[in-house]
Structure formats: C-alpha cells, structure tokens
Amino acid sequence: MKQMSLEAPMYTGFELRTKRTRKRAFLEQMDRVVPWAELVALIEPYAPKAGPKGGRPPFAVEKLLRIHFLQQWFGLSDPAVEEALYDTPLLARFVGLDLGVDVVPDESTILRFRHLLEQHGLSARILETVNRILTERGLMLKSGTIVDATLIAAPSSTKNASGQRDPEMHQTKKGNQWYFGMKAHVGVDAASGLVHTVVATAANVADVTQAHRLLHGQETDVFADAGYQGVDKRAENQGKQVAWHVAMRGRASAGHWTRALFLAR
Known part of the structure; x- marks a missing residue:
C-alpha cells in the first residue's frame, strides 16, 4: 500500500474531536x-x-x-x-x-x-448501468413512476466570445419570475425515490409534453403535479396501460397530491 504523505486528507489520530458530518x-x-x-x-x-x-x-x-x-x-x-x-x-x-x-x-x-x-x-449508459444493478438487487421496484421537471439556469449574458446566448437554452416564465436556461425532466421510481430516466430540453418546453419519455414501460401507476393536467388525453399516451394520478390545480391540489403519494408507497 502506498504510504500517504503528511498532506493526505485523513485523520491522524491526534485530533481532539472528530465528527461524522x-x-x-x-x-x-x-x-x-x-x-x-x-x-x-x-x-x-x-x-x-x-x-x-x-x-x-x-x-x-x-x-x-x-x-x-x-x-x-x-x-x-x-x-x-x-x-x-x-x-x-x-x-x-x-x-x-x-x-x-x-x-x-x-x-x-x-x-x-x-x-x-x-x-x-x-x-445515459452510466444511468442505464446503475438502474440495471439497482433492479437486480431489488432496490428499484418499477411498479410506479413519479414524473417531474426542474429548471436549470444558464448564463443569459451575450458578453462572450460568440456574442450570443446559448442557442440550446431558452427563456420561460414561472409564476412572476423569468428564467433562462434548460429544463431537466425526470422519471423517479415511486417506491425507492431513485431516478430512472432523465430528459433535457430547453426551459420553455412544457412538462406535459415529455411525460411519455419518462416512463420505462413496466409501471402501472404514474404520479405527477398539476403541470401535467390532461396528460392522459395526449396522443402519445393513448394505449399506455397505466393509471395517471395528477394533482388538481388550485386549493384542492395539496390533498390530491398527498393521496397520490400515499398510493405510490
């Protein structure tokens, strides 16, 4: 075994106190x-x-x-x-x-x-390898999927070598706030909370349009927030043998989403 130098980042045994953070x-x-x-x-x-x-x-x-x-x-x-x-x-x-x-x-x-x-x-192949190993070890059950999306900011300034914004990014509004960047759409195993699918788009792409790409095909139930209203009526989702559990908009959404998560467990 290689001898570690005095700069090695490890406990020396002389510390007065240590904490496992x-x-x-x-x-x-x-x-x-x-x-x-x-x-x-x-x-x-x-x-x-x-x-x-x-x-x-x-x-x-x-x-x-x-x-x-x-x-x-x-x-x-x-x-x-x-x-x-x-x-x-x-x-x-x-x-x-x-x-x-x-x-x-x-x-x-x-x-x-x-x-x-x-x-x-x-x-993508790294994610596939990890998911395969998790499934083999029984850590990913695949009976339910939660779909969601998150915004990822990108520099909006044009003060760079090209003098332009990144053409793959886009501007979008969420609430009263404007964002520039991309969006990560994720499919999560409902039982374990482990991510099994990730799709990246520009920020202005609607969440509901990517729902079908987040399914692995073995789930029986899909859970989503109110941004996915109408997902079951979209052409790309016709024929899918899954039950869609989508939160309602407005004041009723919290209770509906709580029930959906309860079903997922």
Missing part, C-alpha cells in the same frame, strides 16, 4: 454503493491512452469519474470543483488524491472528461 456520511455511502468498477469498464475504451514516453500519463478514469459525480452532487462548476479538491480534504480523499504527492486535475481536464462522456453518450 452529513457530507462525510454521504460520501462514505456513495463510495460503497456506486458500482465504480462497472462504470470505469464502460468508460475506459473511450478514454485517452498513455502518450509518448516521458509525457505525463492520463489521469485515472475512476478519479475523473468521481470528480464528475462530485460536480453533480454538489452543483460545482469546473473551476469550483478544482478549487474544492485543494480546499476540502474530504473531497480529495473521496477522489483518491493525496495532495502531498498527486497532481490535481485542472479545470480543462475536468471539462474534457465531461465532453468525452457527452461525445460517446456515456452519461
């Missing part, structure tokens, strides 16, 4: 339950190989994947996650970095890894 507990759990070996095997065929002799070897796929997951879990940009690896020993330890010995991937390396996943459609 929620973040530490979460990362320890993710370290145990994420199928790292299977996901690394999925990505490695597409990862850069070692260059000429004397050149710096590429970073290990698992380290970059762990950094990518940290970004998703804690909402960190490329520069922010690079700084966090220097500033937060707990995160560096989760990734497997010894700051006294190892080189920390810079933001450009982190960006290139994300583009690698996008280029080869690996993010």
Whole structure:
C-alpha cells in the first residue's frame, strides 16, 4: 500500500474531536454503493491512452469519474470543483488524491472528461448501468413512476466570445419570475425515490409534453403535479396501460397530491 504523505486528507489520530458530518456520511455511502468498477469498464475504451514516453500519463478514469459525480452532487462548476479538491480534504480523499504527492486535475481536464462522456453518450449508459444493478438487487421496484421537471439556469449574458446566448437554452416564465436556461425532466421510481430516466430540453418546453419519455414501460401507476393536467388525453399516451394520478390545480391540489403519494408507497 502506498504510504500517504503528511498532506493526505485523513485523520491522524491526534485530533481532539472528530465528527461524522452529513457530507462525510454521504460520501462514505456513495463510495460503497456506486458500482465504480462497472462504470470505469464502460468508460475506459473511450478514454485517452498513455502518450509518448516521458509525457505525463492520463489521469485515472475512476478519479475523473468521481470528480464528475462530485460536480453533480454538489452543483460545482469546473473551476469550483478544482478549487474544492485543494480546499476540502474530504473531497480529495473521496477522489483518491493525496495532495502531498498527486497532481490535481485542472479545470480543462475536468471539462474534457465531461465532453468525452457527452461525445460517446456515456452519461445515459452510466444511468442505464446503475438502474440495471439497482433492479437486480431489488432496490428499484418499477411498479410506479413519479414524473417531474426542474429548471436549470444558464448564463443569459451575450458578453462572450460568440456574442450570443446559448442557442440550446431558452427563456420561460414561472409564476412572476423569468428564467433562462434548460429544463431537466425526470422519471423517479415511486417506491425507492431513485431516478430512472432523465430528459433535457430547453426551459420553455412544457412538462406535459415529455411525460411519455419518462416512463420505462413496466409501471402501472404514474404520479405527477398539476403541470401535467390532461396528460392522459395526449396522443402519445393513448394505449399506455397505466393509471395517471395528477394533482388538481388550485386549493384542492395539496390533498390530491398527498393521496397520490400515499398510493405510490
């Protein structure tokens, strides 16, 4: 086993007090339950190989994947996650970095890894792999699905190299507030709360139009908020053997949605 340097992010045994924080507990759990070996095997065929002799070897796929997951879990940009690896020993330890010995991937390396996943459609395959393993272990029951959507903001400024907004993003209004960005539509297993499907669109795409894309085909019940009113009447949902439980609008919606969630459990 490699000897850790004095900079290694771990307990030394001389601390007067330690506390197992929620973040530490979460990362320890993710370290145990994420199928790292299977996901690394999925990505490695597409990862850069070692260059000429004397050149710096590429970073290990698992380290970059762990950094990518940290970004998703804690909402960190490329520069922010690079700084966090220097500033937060707990995160560096989760990734497997010894700051006294190892080189920390810079933001450009982190960006290139994300583009690698996008280029080869690996993010969807990662989700498929995780869902398959969860189903095999009996953790995803698939009898009910909750559908929902969330807005993800994008920079609206045109002060950039192209002088334009991102053409894939769009403006939309929610309540009295305007937003610019994209929308993530998600399908969630009603019993476990685990996400099984994600669809990304521009922010102005109505939630109800994407409901059919969030079903895996084995559920018997689907639960949704009031934004999905009329979903059962849409052409793309005709013939689906599912019962739609959609919250009512206005004051009656809270009770209806509570009953729907009770049924989901």
